[in-house]
Amino acid sequence: MRGALPTGDNLSQRRIYTDAKCPFCGEEETTFHLLYKCSFAAEIWEKAPFKASLVPEQITSIRDLIERAKNLICLPPCDIGGGPLFPWILWSIWLARNHRIFKDKQSSPRETLSQAIALAREWNYAQTHPPTQNQKLSTPGTKPTSPTDSETTVCHTDSAWNANQKVAGFGWVFSNCREDFLREGSECLTNIRSPLLAEAIAIHQALLHAYEMGITNLSITSDSKQLIEAILSETPHKDLHGILHDILILSSTFQKIRFSFVSRNVNRQSDALAKRSLLNIVPRPVIAF
Template sequence: MKLHTIRIANPLLYGIAVGEGFIARKIPINPACFRCGESLETIGHTLLTCPFARAVWFGSSLSQLTSMPTSNKISDWLQCWNPIFSSDKKLAQARFSLASFLLWFIWKAHNDLIFNNKQWSPQQVISMAEKAHQEFSSVVCKPPSVSVEVEERNFPSSLSWTPPNEPFLKINCDAAWVKNSGKGGLGIIIRDNRGFLYMLFLQVPP
């Protein structure tokens, strides 16, 4: 298992290919939003406040307002989930899980537009995200229906998770594969020092 730590203050700030990151890296490219022409394309703009992204959020089953009056940062959007988790953790986890898939497919549609000149409609993004979320939930909530032979390995008798220091996030990831079929899976989870779940991603073979 691999452990990595990142700062909340700059969550993936320059790791995602948007105009803001290109400017920070001194890359001579038009930093405006390719879709709407916003003067500076930020991560928050692309995933939350671009008119296309807004249409996705409002049309989804979350029906969530994504505008942030004081800032346009993913970190501020994440903080808005704290009251929801405080009032109903189980419901919040389900909603945040869906939100994670919406974020991913908004980004996928963004890349398809830029690199393949393919136009997604907001409804297509919602449909694909909710379908993927349902498939994910069915795998997570149900025990495996089939058994497979795996290579025996020695694991520690007890495992414990060590939280990161505030204000850091910790990313845990692991992968496994079935030797005979050549198929494998990947899991990623992001949590803060309180164990608050920021994002969960699971890729499993069909």
């Protein structure tokens, strides 16, 4: 409201960067546009799990947005208690904007909203449940319970990457301790600069789906030993940039979580899903004889 955010219009007024536009739609980037009017932000507000929706005609400024968003009530499945969601939506939109500009990392409105809900849940849980000596939550850097625990869901993840077109397919398969099939999924994205980044995005996508499924105890597996070591050590990697941070943030929303390396032979089902997804964009060449 005071012009503190370095959005395009504020940078132009300060004569720092006069050509800055909204990274999502290319229109003039004002704070109000970025956080509400842009089609990217509008989809997030529309899909947010509020009991009542915002009325666009009643919101003409960022002040109106904040004042009316303060009264929005979240539906129970969000599991964020009585705390607000709107500050985390604003923050997640800002993060998505910066990641797109500075890290060339694309996030969909759905992913951005999921991150906002995860952050709100984490914050509100911390306010009402201070850690005690008897509370032992598994984190990426500790030794969690065995993935064969009856309450643990196992998720195998994998990716397939096309070096020429910088396109990647992702696959993930959820099962329980008895190896009963629960759910599988796949996706394909462009502008993926390395196979290691593709493996990381596969895990990130799996975490988002696990969160939406309401899973609390999770064991994530990958056949990329380098990625698993990077996650467990929580150390930055030049090919991972912000995705490692996003993985660790999402990890904190689970009661128990484990990341482990598995052989490619164990990962065949998720590997097949990833390759099939990639073929939807990059089909195999037809060779005529």
